[in-house]
Amino acid sequence: MYDVIVIGGGVSGLMAAYSASKNGKKVILIEKNKKLGQKLLISGGGRCNVTNRLPYAEIISHIPGNGKFLYGPFSIFDNENIIDFVESRGVALKEEDHGRMFPVSNKAVDVLNVFLRELEENKVTIRYNTIVEEVSSEDDRITGVTLTDGEVIKAGNVVITTGGRSVPNTGSTGDGHKFARTAGHTITELFPTEVPITSSEDFIKAGTLKGLSFSNVALSVLRKNGKPRITHQMDMIFTHFGISGPAALRCSQFVYKEQKSQKRNDISMMIDFYPDTGKGALQEELDALIKESPNKSIRNILKTMMQDRLAEFLIDYNGIDREANSHHLKNEDKQKIVEFLKGFTFKVDGTQSIEKAFVTGGGVNLKEITPQTMESRLVEGLYFAGEVLDIHGYTGGYNITSALVTGYVAGHSAGMK
Ligand SMILES: Cc1cc2nc3c(=O)[nH]c(=O)nc-3n(C[C@H](O)[C@H](O)[C@H](O)COP(=O)(O)OP(=O)(O)OC[C@H]3O[C@@H](n4cnc5c(N)ncnc54)[C@H](O)[C@@H]3O)c2cc1C
Structure with missing residues (x-):
């Protein structure tokens, strides 16, 4: 006994x-x-x-x-x-x-x-x-x-x-x-909590960004009204099934919770790639780079700002002419670039088990x-x-x-x- x-x-x-x-x-x-x-x-x-x-x-x-x-x-x-x-x-x-x-x-x-x-x-x-x-x-x-x-x-x-x-x-x-x-x-x-997040977006399935990691991004799980339910500013990585890394792990339980509250599987998430820079300042930074090299293609200008594969993806995703230089780049394309970098939104469909x-x-x-x-x-x-x-x-x-x-x-x- x-x-x-x-x-x-x-x-x-x-x-x-x-x-x-x-x-x-x-x-x-x-x-x-x-x-x-x-x-x-x-x-x-x-x-x-x-x-x-x-x-x-x-x-x-x-x-x-x-x-x-x-x-x-x-x-x-x-x-x-x-x-x-x-x-x-x-x-x-x-x-x-x-x-x-x-x-x-x-x-x-x-x-x-x-x-x-x-x-x-x-x-x-x-x-x-x-x-x-x-x-x-x-x-x-x-x-x-x-x-x-x-x-x-x-x-x-x-x-x-x-x-x-x-x-x-x-x-x-x-x-x-x-x-x-x-x-x-x-x-x-x-x-499951503290677990990688899964996504069926085409760019995930195609492995376009697979293995690309970011050291300080703001990752958010969005509510039905598009407002963040939670944001974690940390490291993250794209994988062959979705996203992982500290920011994704911390967000994972909120994906589950939003699935419950929205009564649907696909939930929107958002990445702010420049969380410490406002939209205006980012726009100015981009304008300055374009002005500095008026004959350089937007694709090569973006590659001075970020990892090559992200720049390529950004251009394709937004349908921007990759060879356009300062003389041909449309204002709306410049806006699209800033919008993307400050709030790239994509769908996720759950987490790993x-x-x-x-x-x-x-x-x-x-x-x-x-x-x-x-x-x-x-x-x-x-x-x-x-x-x-x-x-x-x-x-x-x-x-x-x-x-x-x-x-x-x-x-x-x-x-x-
Ligand atoms: C890879 C990994 C890394 C982690 N890193 C961190 C971290 O950095 N920070 C952090 O805070 N948390 C971390 N965690 C979580 C943390 O380890 C757990 O929250 C913690 O171990 C829970 O402690 P516990 O005693 O409740 O359960 P456990 O540590 O899981 O222990 C349960 C024990 O009960 C035994 N058991 C179960 N059923 C029976 C049974 N029927 N009869 C007899 N024995 C039984 C099991 O064999 C096991 O030994 C991590 C978890 C993992 C998997």
């Missing part, structure tokens, strides 16, 4: 097992894989983006999927506590752009080892290669879990940290949603969870933490912060019972 069972030894489960066991409670951590922390090891490009040092309000604004819920758990354990937790155990962290925190060694395994040492010290039983099949309760009170081989493990407290449904070869296959449903919880609709996404949107309904304890409001002794919940953020340490913070609070509360 254990005091606490933690299901899933990913980011959140590692922290939950630590916090549940820190006061001497008997804790078992059950993990499907032969190793713990698969996603922790691959996050942040394999360097483990362990948390983010921005102030609360900034962190919350980077968690568009119910970030505000985290104010409750933050009152008990927050991003600075994560930093202290890791650094006080001998792994120095460094801050990179946008508050992202990484181990100075750039080795994710150093962070994982902090948890492994704590679990060993606190005598947490770890069962590898073991899959929980069912979570059991009686009279709205948790009694334990059943494994796939039929073994029953009893405990008065169960923490579900099974993650979402993204990148299932890491072990996160959505089992926790099934357990939650059986316990009477509702699961909000699951959808939830399995390919970095993060799963949707999950266990937060209305059914007490934020200060992470305990279910429906079943006593049942706790949830991490991506299994209806919380999703941008990459940049926000999801990991959410997983570690809710994991700490869930484990701590379960270990206090």
Whole structure:
């Protein structure tokens, strides 16, 4: 008989097992894989983006999927506590752009080892290669879990940290949603977030811009009325199926949300290739270039302003005579060029699958969870933490912060019972 069972030894489960066991409670951590922390090891490009040092309000604004819920758990354990937790155990962290925190060694395994040492010290039983099949309760009170081989493990407290449904070869296959449903919880609709966006535009299908990347463009998802629902000014790349790169990943969940609200598949997106230059200034820049080289073709002038393939595409797309020089270029063509560069609009038809996404949107309904304890409001002794919940953020340490913070609070509360 254990005091606490933690299901899933990913980011959140590692922290939950630590916090549940820190006061001497008997804790078992059950993990499907032969190793713990698969996603922790691959996050942040394999360097483990362990948390983010921005102030609360900034962190919350980077968690568009119910970030505000985290104010409750933050009152008990927050991003600075994560930093202290890791650094006080001998792994120095460094801050990179946008508050992202990484181990100075750039080795994710150093962070994982902090948890492994704590679990060993606190005598947490770890069962590898073991899959929980069912979570059991009686009279709205948790009694334990059943494994796939039929073994029953009893405990008065169960923490579900099974993650979402993204990148299932890491072990996160959505089992926790099934357990939650059986316990009477509702699961909000699951959808892919932080995922490349797909498009059936001819220029995409033809691969015209494939592989072309831009370092600082403003990418927007447009509402039905043509106004931006969201804009992200970051890097992006055209691919053989659509668009990818940081700006596209961040926009992806809004493509899904606009599809829902417009009740249609094809959604408009817009790229401003010169987000820091106004239309007037861009027009002047173009005029000056044309004036400087009156006999140069517009095609060659544009190639001094941008990548060759974008210039070629712009000309074809707008039906401009590529050989026209200052004497022949029409004023309306100059306008078309500026309009294109400040607001190239194209259709997208969705995103890649939830399995390919970095993060799963949707999950266990937060209305059914007490934020200060992470305990279910429906079943006593049942706790949830991490991506299994209806919380999703941008990459940049926000999801990991959410997983570690809710994991700490869930484990701590379960270990206090
Ligand atoms: C490639 C990649 C890069 C990422 N980079 C970032 C980043 O830079 N910043 C950021 O904030 N987020 C990033 N994320 C997202 C982040 O890794 C996740 O949000 C986070 O790991 C969620 O933690 P979790 O503990 O809820 O779930 P997970 O870490 O997915 O852990 C769930 C665990 O539960 C186990 N499990 C599932 N079902 C069962 C069962 N029935 N029985 C036993 N065990 C089970 C799984 O095997 C797994 O070990 C990235 C994700 C990916 C895929």
